[in-house]
Amino acid sequence: MSLESLPGLLAVISILIGFVCGILGCFLIATPSDRRAANLFFAAFLILTAIDVSGWLFVGASPADSWLAAFRVVLAYLQMPAFAAFVLATCFQDFALRRRDLLHGLPLLAALYLSLPGNQLGGFDGGAAYLGDTELIAVITGLHVQYYLYIGWVILALLRFKRAYLQQYAGDGPVVLRWLVQLIATSVFVHTLVVVRTVAAFGGAGGAAQVLEAVGAVIALFILSWITFNALRHPELFRTVDPGLAVAPAPPSRDAGVGADSGEARRLLAWMDSETPYLDAELTLAALARQLGMVPRDLSILINQAMGVHFFDFINRHRIEWAKQRLLDNPRMTILEILYDAGFNSKSSFNAAFRRCEQMSPTQFRKLHADRSEPAA
Known part of the structure; x- marks a missing residue:
């Protein structure tokens, strides 16, 4: 031209x-x-x-x-x-x-x-x-x-x-x-x-x-x-307004009384273990706060300060731990089945979260532990 x-x-x-x-x-x-x-x-x-x-x-x-x-x-x-x-x-x-x-x-x-x-x-x-x-x-x-x-x-x-x-x-x-x-x-x-x-x-x-x-x-x-x-x-x-596009809350202030060994932190972790709310793919901070009878802002402060992570990472860590156990206990289940059961909505987000926690892919994790469990010749 x-x-x-x-x-x-x-x-x-x-x-x-x-x-x-x-x-x-x-x-x-x-x-x-x-x-x-x-x-x-x-x-x-x-x-x-x-x-x-x-x-x-x-x-x-x-x-x-x-x-x-x-x-x-x-x-x-x-x-x-x-x-x-x-x-x-x-x-x-x-x-x-x-x-x-x-x-x-x-x-x-x-x-x-x-x-x-x-x-x-x-x-x-x-x-x-x-x-x-x-x-x-x-x-x-x-x-x-x-x-x-x-x-x-x-x-x-x-x-x-x-x-x-x-x-x-x-x-x-x-x-x-x-x-x-x-x-x-x-x-x-x-x-x-x-x-x-x-x-x-x-x-x-x-x-x-x-x-x-x-x-x-x-x-x-x-x-x-x-x-x-x-x-x-x-x-x-x-x-429509995307449910994720809410008004940004003020950053939680530091609270010296909030720690990983506090009563509220122990109650939160016990609830996560017994009720597995993280398996709900639509779980939000507000929904979890209602389950615990807490104010969402207080729960946000608790997770940020006692656990040292955002709500997003806190929930996904529990999902990954749950998925890891299923990967080992259910070798016939596909990774796609496990990630959906764990509360993830896509394979890309599951793989990214898994790599952050384990520094390897779910497939590599399953193969590594399968090789270790095989009896020596």
């Missing part, structure tokens, strides 16, 4: 992305959901993305040509605030916009000021009507800095959510969380490609910049198609 054909390719991709964003945005706005706020933020992000890539329809046109073209570039400053709000509203049910969130619009206002007629920065592009060279470099650089700052914030929020999940649940991680991680990872890859393309463009490597832009456009179209596919395949991503 020649460089001359790239503008046409970009124009076609721009139309396709705009169509996909419009369809998915309308779906999110119109779909009844317990996650209404998250869906609206994501719809806003998609619409802003469609506006941003519409610039590919006018390859070669400069943001200095008209204020509308300059405004399209400046409007990109709302993309990452909308995306961050989507992630936070997805992970934390109590998320709501506050007055202080208006501060997220300050970079947009600064960029709007730079897009006014004239040369606000007094650089080498003296008579520019709108975004001249110096102003465009400032606006584009600001967009890239803003992107990575928001991505860092979003990653910290996901880590905070993961810690909360480990304190309350013992099953596989929620589908939405895994999807968000994949979405962020692909977004970082594509944006890094955009940064390289921008550096190449400002560095005078116009041909390389065009090729990188075309590659980024194709990947962006693929990602949006993947998002749409997920929306069709897993409508629960946008319709």
Whole structure:
């Protein structure tokens, strides 16, 4: 493909992305959901993305040509605030916009000021009507800095959510969380490609910049198609609140009276041995607390401090011990049968937990102990 054909390719991709964003945005706005706020933020992000890539329809046109073209570039400053709000509203049910969130619009206002007629920065592009060279470099650089700052914030929020999940649940991680991680990872890859393309463009490597832009456009179209596919395949991503996406509890405070030899700790371990609640694949911290007649927060403190682990690891350790005994006592049972009976929902999560506890796979464990039990010749 020649460089001359790239503008046409970009124009076609721009139309396709705009169509996909419009369809998915309308779906999110119109779909009844317990996650209404998250869906609206994501719809806003998609619409802003469609506006941003519409610039590919006018390859070669400069943001200095008209204020509308300059405004399209400046409007990109709302993309990452909308995306961050989507992630936070997805992970934390109590998320709501506050007055202080208006501060997220300050970079947009600064960029709007730079897009006014004239040369606000007094650089080498003296008579520019709108975004001249110096102003465009400032606006584009600001967009890239803003992107990575928001991505860092979003990653910290996901880590905070993961810690909360480990304190309350013992099953596989929620589908939405895994999807968000994949979405962020692909977004970082594509944006890094955009940064390289921008550096190449400002560095005078116009041909390389065009090729990188075309590659980024194709990947962006693929990602949006993947998002749409997920929306069709897993409508629960946008319709219902995942039971794992609860409000993150405050970290439990240290309590000197809680220890592994305390009465509550002994009662907890005795209950685990006699009632085997961990065999329930849907067991949660709240459910176990009800069985013990405890407040969930107190049980969380007990497990964290007396056992030194999260609820997730505490339950899975018991499941692994139970599975180990079945692996040895029931050689005719398949590993798949045992892992489901032990309370796991997937082979991958069982294998990962087993390796953490035994530093070997279930198959290796069974074979090792079978070899040891064989009588010597």
